[in-house]
Amino acid sequence: MDRSVERGAIPDSTGPEPAGDSAEAGCAPATARHPAPVVTLLICTTCRAPGNAAPPDAERDGARLLASACATTVPEGVAVEGVACLANCKRALSAAMVRRDGWTYVFGDLAPDSAADLLTGAALLAGSEDGLMPWRGRPDVLKRGMVARIPPLSAKETR
Amino acid sequence: MDRSVERGAIPDSTGPEPAGDSAEAGCAPATARHPAPVVTLLICTTCRAPGNAAPPDAERDGARLLASACATTVPEGVAVEGVACLANCKRALSAAMVRRDGWTYVFGDLAPDSAADLLTGAALLAGSEDGLMPWRGRPDVLKRGMVARIPPLSAKETR
Numbered sequence: 001m002d003r004s005v006e007r008g009a010i011p012d013s014t015g016p017e018p019a020g021d022s023a024e025a026g027c028a029p030a031t032a033r034h035p036a037p038v039v040t041l042l043i044c045t046t047c048r049a050p051g052n053a054a055p056p057d058a059e060r061d062g063a064r065l066l067a068s069a070c071a072t073t074v075p076e077g078v079a080v081e082g083v084a085c086l087a088n089c090k091r092a093l094s095a096a097m098v099r100r101d102g103w104t105y106v107f108g109d110l111a112p113d114s115a116a117d118l119l120t121g122a123a124l125l126a127g128s129e130d131g132l133m134p135w136r137g138r139p140d141v142l143k144r145g146m147v148a149r150i151p152p153l154s155a156k157e158t159r
Numbered sequence: 160m161d162r163s164v165e166r167g168a169i170p171d172s173t174g175p176e177p178a179g180d181s182a183e184a185g186c187a188p189a190t191a192r193h194p195a196p197v198v199t200l201l202i203c204t205t206c207r208a209p210g211n212a213a214p215p216d217a218e219r220d221g222a223r224l225l226a227s228a229c230a231t232t233v234p235e236g237v238a239v240e241g242v243a244c245l246a247n248c249k250r251a252l253s254a255a256m257v258r259r260d261g262w263t264y265v266f267g268d269l270a271p272d273s274a275a276d277l278l279t280g281a282a283l284l285a286g287s288e289d290g291l292m293p294w295r296g297r298p299d300v301l302k303r304g305m306v307a308r309i310p311p312l313s314a315k316e317t318r
């Protein structure tokens with residue numbers, strides 16, 4: 001089987017993930033972005049909301065969520081990017097946040113109108129002193145929708 | 160509420176995550192480790208297998224999974240670390256893999272005997288040319304247990 005075909009399709013919850021062609025548009029031209037964001041918010045643009053029976057080539061709910069985030073004021077230190085697939089299909093809509101030198105978070109069960117909550121969470125993560133997103137003050141959708149968190153690699157591993 | 164209490168408990172699927180004290184033992188003394196592993200396999204040591212009704216202070220199934228991984232031959236370029244909580248409690252047992260300059264993967268629904276499959280997957284990820292874990296050859300438990308993947312930050316973001 002051709003590898004590009006094997007890995008190129010939009011996955012369901014049991015199939016392979018697509019290839020890693022995650023280069024999608026963010027919120028602003030590269031020249032206008034903060035040169036080194038503290039937190040990068042990655043929104044899955046291939047997610048469909050549960051029960052959405054639109055044809056596969058229709059605009060995805062995840063793409064709409066990205067557009068909604070980009071239409072909102074992005075907090076200082078935060079960059080917003082689209083990614084073709086986070087492979088969190090069982091709990092779509094989905095997004096991840098990567099804190100520089102801190103923790104990475106994955107969220108699911110998001111709604112098409114979750115952009116403001118995502119940006120609130122990203123700002124909390126960007127401003128935290130320990131690289132973790134505080135529980136207190138975190139929007140409820142980012143509590144209920146917690147999927148996983150991944151620690152930064154420790155100094156001993158990255159030396 | 161004291162923040163250390165608010166965030167210090169082992170979470171259930173709705174509660175807060177514990178603080179980020181993820182410094183746990185790996186498989187070997189730091190001096191014996193590969194100086195810069197290509198892939199770091201992070202095994203959640205606080206996970207309990209579904210249905211495990213052992214007291215909270217009993218040894219966790221996740222800790223046993225870590226010990227099992229450490230008792231297996233760790234492939235070249237792979238480091239194994241324990242982490243106090245990946246907050247993927249709904250799909251315990253859980254592990255993550257971080258590929259240097261590549262993708263990060265989260266897996267769930269693992270079994271106490273999944274160590275060999277995790278190391279096989281870590282070796283696949285370490286050897287991949289595009290920073291993604293190949294679907295072909297991936298152990299079934301890492302197909303069924305796919306939770307999410309997160310891309311590396313693009314060059315334009317990390318400049």
